[in-house]
Amino acid sequence: GAGVSQSPSNKVTEKGKDVELRCDPISGHTALYWYRQSLGQGLEFLIYFQGNSAPDKSGLPSDRFSAERTGGSVSTLTIQRTQQEDSAVYLCASSLQGATQETQYFGPGTRLLVL
Amino acid sequence: EDKVVQSPLSLVVHEGDTVTLNCSYEVTNFRSLLWYKQEKKAPTFLFMLTSSGIEKKSGRLSSILDKKELFSILNITATQTGDSAVYLCAVVKTSGSRLTFGEGTQLTVNP
Numbered sequence: 001g002a003g004v005s006q007s008p009s010n011k012v013t014e015k016g017k018d019v020e021l022r023c024d025p026i027s028g029h030t031a032l033y034w035y036r037q038s039l040g041q042g043l044e045f046l047i048y049f050q051g052n053s054a055p056d057k058s059g060l061p062s063d064r065f066s067a068e069r070t071g072g073s074v075s076t077l078t079i080q081r082t083q084q085e086d087s088a089v090y091l092c093a094s095s096l097q098g099a100t101q102e103t104q105y106f107g108p109g110t111r112l113l114v115l
Numbered sequence: 116e117d118k119v120v121q122s123p124l125s126l127v128v129h130e131g132d133t134v135t136l137n138c139s140y141e142v143t144n145f146r147s148l149l150w151y152k153q154e155k156k157a158p159t160f161l162f163m164l165t166s167s168g169i170e171k172k173s174g175r176l177s178s179i180l181d182k183k184e185l186f187s188i189l190n191i192t193a194t195q196t197g198d199s200a201v202y203l204c205a206v207v208k209t210s211g212s213r214l215t216f217g218e219g220t221q222l223t224v225n226p
Contacts, residue, residue: 004157031212042119042203042216043158056211089156095212103149103163104214109156 002026004107006092012113013082021077021110025094032075033095033104034067038088046090049075050097082114117142121204121217129225132194136220138204139186148180148187149214151203158203161189194224 005024013019025032034046045059049069060066064082069075079086089111093104118141128134140148147165151158162171164180164187171178175194180187191198201221205214 033213035214035216040218042218043205043214045213045215048211048213050212056213059213091157102212103160104212105160106151106157111156 004092004094004105006090006107006110008110009108010111010113012115014115015084016081018078018080019082019112021079021090021112023075023077023092023107025073025075025092026105029094029096029105030072031095031097031102031104032069033093034075034077035091035093036088037091037109043091046077079112082112084114087112087114117206117208117215119204119206119215119217121202121220123220124218125221125223127223127225128194130195132224133190133192134194134222136189136191136202136204136222137186138188138217140204140206141185142206142208142215144209145182145185145206146209147207149205149207150178150187150189151205153201153203153219154199161202191222194222196224196226198222199224 007022030051032049035043048056064080067077089109091109093106095102095104122137150161162178167182175192178189201219203219205216
């Protein structure tokens with residue numbers, strides 16, 4: 001079946017512009033996660049959605065970052081007033097329920113470059 | 116602060132060699148440890164380990180967890196060039212679902 005999909009694959013933007021990154025989770029998966037992978041670093045947790053519960057936003061690095069998940073499926077990560085340090089690969093993952101024993105499946109990511 | 120440390124950070128071997136990748140962790144309320152393989156962008160799931168001392172095996176890959184010494188190893192036998200990738204270790208806590216990742220081990224298998 002279809003896996004997690006993300007768009008765009010690559011995004012180049014100018015410092016100060018806003019960007020939106022999209023994630024389509026695996027059908028039926030109620031839990032959705034966003035991670036960021038900067039050059040030479042491990043994945044860093046950003047935000048987690050589980051069903052209709054309030055999202056866990058504790059990993060968002062600043063108030064320029066926000067995310068929403070409409071209809072319990074597609075999610076959009078928005079970065080306002082982008083900075084060069086925002087350049088990274090943004091990865092989305094989903095899992096069946098979000099319980100700690102559930103495996104997270106990752107999408108191909110969006111490579112963001114802020115000039 | 117939760118910490119996941121992988122070693123080595125990079126490794127170059129020849130086809131047919133056996134490799135052992137290490138992952139140690141310092142995490143409160145540990146639940147599970149996961150291994151992923153990342154070739155281009157999307158990490159692909161390899162193993163989830165929750166119980167100590169029980170080896171998980173998939174083909175030439177195997178992994179085991181030691182919850183007393185707080186580490187896991189990932190073994191790859193008879194390596195192939197297609198095993199070249201970054202191998203990521205991550206832990207999940209009982210108190211939440213987020214994964215805390217190590218920096219990864221870059222494995223290069225030369226023909």
